Amino acid sequence: xxxxxxxxxxxxxxxxxxxxxxxxxxxxxxxxxxxxxxxxxxxxxxxxxxxxxxxxxxxxxxxxxxxxxxxxxxxxxxxxxxxxxxxxxxxxxxxxxxxxxxxxxxxxxxx
Amino acid sequence: xxxxxxxxxxxxxxxxxxxxxxxxxxxxxxxxxxxxxxxxxxxxxxxxxxxxxxxxxxxxxxxxxxxxxxxxxxxxxxxxxxxxxxxxxxxxxxxxxxxxxxxxxxxxxxxxxxxxxxxxxxxxxxxxxxxxxxxxxxxxxxxxxxxxxxxxxxxxxxxxxxxxxxxxxxxxxxxxxxxxxxxxxxxxxxxxxxxxxxxxxxxxxxxxxxxxxxxxxxxxxxxxxxxxxxxxxxxxxxxxxxxxxxxxxxxxxxxxxxxxxxxxxxxxxxxxxxxxxxxxxxxxxxxxxxxxxxxxxxxxxxxxxxxxxxxxxxxxxxxxxxxxxxxxxxxxxxxxxxxxxxxxxxxxxxxxxxxxxxxxxxxxxxxxxxxxxxxxxxxxxxxxxxxxxxxxxxxxxxxxxxxxxxxxxxxxxxxxxxxxxxxxxxxxxxxxxxxxxxxxxxxxxxxxxxxxxxxxxxxxxxxxxxxxxxxxxxxxxxxxxxxxxxxxxxxxxxxxxx
Numbered sequence: 001x002x003x004x005x006x007x008x009x010x011x012x013x014x015x016x017x018x019x020x021x022x023x024x025x026x027x028x029x030x031x032x033x034x035x036x037x038x039x040x041x042x043x044x045x046x047x048x049x050x051x052x053x054x055x056x057x058x059x060x061x062x063x064x065x066x067x068x069x070x071x072x073x074x075x076x077x078x079x080x081x082x083x084x085x086x087x088x089x090x091x092x093x094x095x096x097x098x099x100x101x102x103x104x105x106x107x108x109x110x111x
Numbered sequence: 112x113x114x115x116x117x118x119x120x121x122x123x124x125x126x127x128x129x130x131x132x133x134x135x136x137x138x139x140x141x142x143x144x145x146x147x148x149x150x151x152x153x154x155x156x157x158x159x160x161x162x163x164x165x166x167x168x169x170x171x172x173x174x175x176x177x178x179x180x181x182x183x184x185x186x187x188x189x190x191x192x193x194x195x196x197x198x199x200x201x202x203x204x205x206x207x208x209x210x211x212x213x214x215x216x217x218x219x220x221x222x223x224x225x226x227x228x229x230x231x232x233x234x235x236x237x238x239x240x241x242x243x244x245x246x247x248x249x250x251x252x253x254x255x256x257x258x259x260x261x262x263x264x265x266x267x268x269x270x271x272x273x274x275x276x277x278x279x280x281x282x283x284x285x286x287x288x289x290x291x292x293x294x295x296x297x298x299x300x301x302x303x304x305x306x307x308x309x310x311x312x313x314x315x316x317x318x319x320x321x322x323x324x325x326x327x328x329x330x331x332x333x334x335x336x337x338x339x340x341x342x343x344x345x346x347x348x349x350x351x352x353x354x355x356x357x358x359x360x361x362x363x364x365x366x367x368x369x370x371x372x373x374x375x376x377x378x379x380x381x382x383x384x385x386x387x388x389x390x391x392x393x394x395x396x397x398x399x400x401x402x403x404x405x406x407x408x409x410x411x412x413x414x415x416x417x418x419x420x421x422x423x424x425x426x427x428x429x430x431x432x433x434x435x436x437x438x439x440x441x442x443x444x445x446x447x448x449x450x451x452x453x454x455x456x457x458x459x460x461x462x463x464x465x466x467x468x469x470x471x472x473x474x475x476x477x478x479x480x481x482x483x484x485x486x487x488x489x490x491x492x493x494x495x496x497x498x499x500x501x502x503x504x505x506x507x508x509x510x511x512x513x514x515x516x517x518x519x520x521x522x523x524x525x526x527x528x529x530x531x532x533x534x535x536x537x538x539x540x541x542x543x544x545x546x547x548x549x550x551x552x553x554x555x556x557x558x559x560x561x562x563x564x565x566x567x568x569x570x571x572x573x574x575x576x577x578x579x580x581x582x583x584x585x586x587x588x589x590x591x592x593x594x595x596x597x598x599x600x601x602x603x604x605x606x607x608x609x
Contacts, residue, residue: 015539059313061307061308064354065354066321066356067316067317067320070324087589093580095354107308107354108295108307109305109349110306110351110355110386110422110573110576111354111572
């Protein structure tokens, strides 16, 4: 177990780097998590993160990959509306790595 | 995790055995469950006092309840037939991943306390006391077994290593050493209704989105009903079908089949999960509880039939144990199998003309099929011997003109595990998952090279997730893995029925 340190404040995370309290999330923390993941955050990354947070606030779970793909397609156009494009943004998988940056719990089960 | 460092094994000459690499996987173990994962399941939160004695007592208890376990522990003659049959051994070379060595981890304790020779002269018969070293080995190597039972096919005595591994995990849970992945998920099923933790409003929203997608793509109003009272069929499917790719495409396929056949069906938000992870941890009590959600949903919704979606171990639990776990099912229509597999439904409809498929829709693909371990070796489909091998292949061939089987030593009852079954589909075991997939990847590469295979179809949520994750390590594209009902969904002629 460890913690991310952001401007002198510690945010606890689990063994895999998912923060323990989804309500503690802020953009500075997201930058630190993204850094640890080796991600260079572009506007597209932030759009995905913000969509994930909106969806989570409404449904208490991350959206299905398909739902995320649809949202990205709507926002960035047809050529970027694919699971493959999301993997380019988040190489360890949109469902897991993007959730981690967005401060959401990891989806569990056969996924 | 993303930062795990290991080398992906090179594909070898097809079906070559590895050189022994002692302790090469001695570092591999999943995260240990915390008290908040264990306690809701009735297990102690953490390692209990006197755990050595309690482990022995629990083993004694299991031996009383499960006569087969005693037979498996007694009957090994060390013939060696199993040694090169486990995908984890073939992928890692670690001799402790030979099935006989895995069994011996439990057998040594059994001999020490439950056989005369082991009590008198432990050193002569490989009998050992429980200590920290043994517990560590158990935790590591019983979590390098996906309970796929391939080794038992080759064992002349039929020793089932899966049963031994389930028993060992059950003992560990009872002394407070659980695996985080499985136990966290089981706790979620009881609270939210599925492994994913998908609440009812999110499920409803997802299904609504799928209705829109199908309407847009096919211009047909295919429904994805939820909690519809009085429906004829309750579909129980893994929650990954609502979430992951290519699983969702399979779900769309089921819905199109029901639509076209005019079958009145529903999903349940209460039993929104086919998987039963309690089997992986060897807990009858949990298995019973998880299975009874399905019974309750069937009664509440007043359905006449229960159909299972594409999920390997769920089908084992459903086909082999559902009646003892959650029966009697006398309130269901006796004219249909209880339960029925979605492939049996689709296969029957293809035969009867209830649905029409145009295989040309999948002419851009050359398919092969991965038999999922629990379907292949622990269940059946249809009313003929080997139906679990015949029916999926017939459905694929009806949906697609180009089909090739992989090497006979790697399919049907000799199929290799995908490498992620039995509660090991977790990121903290990624190295094991990648290496364990090696034998399947070698067989796949063989048909890719020699027959131009472009896609691998599967009927298990774990297999699908595992392959989409590990195939890129071997140079295959992640979208090479498809659901069988995805092919059906592409080929089905909506509205073409007379």
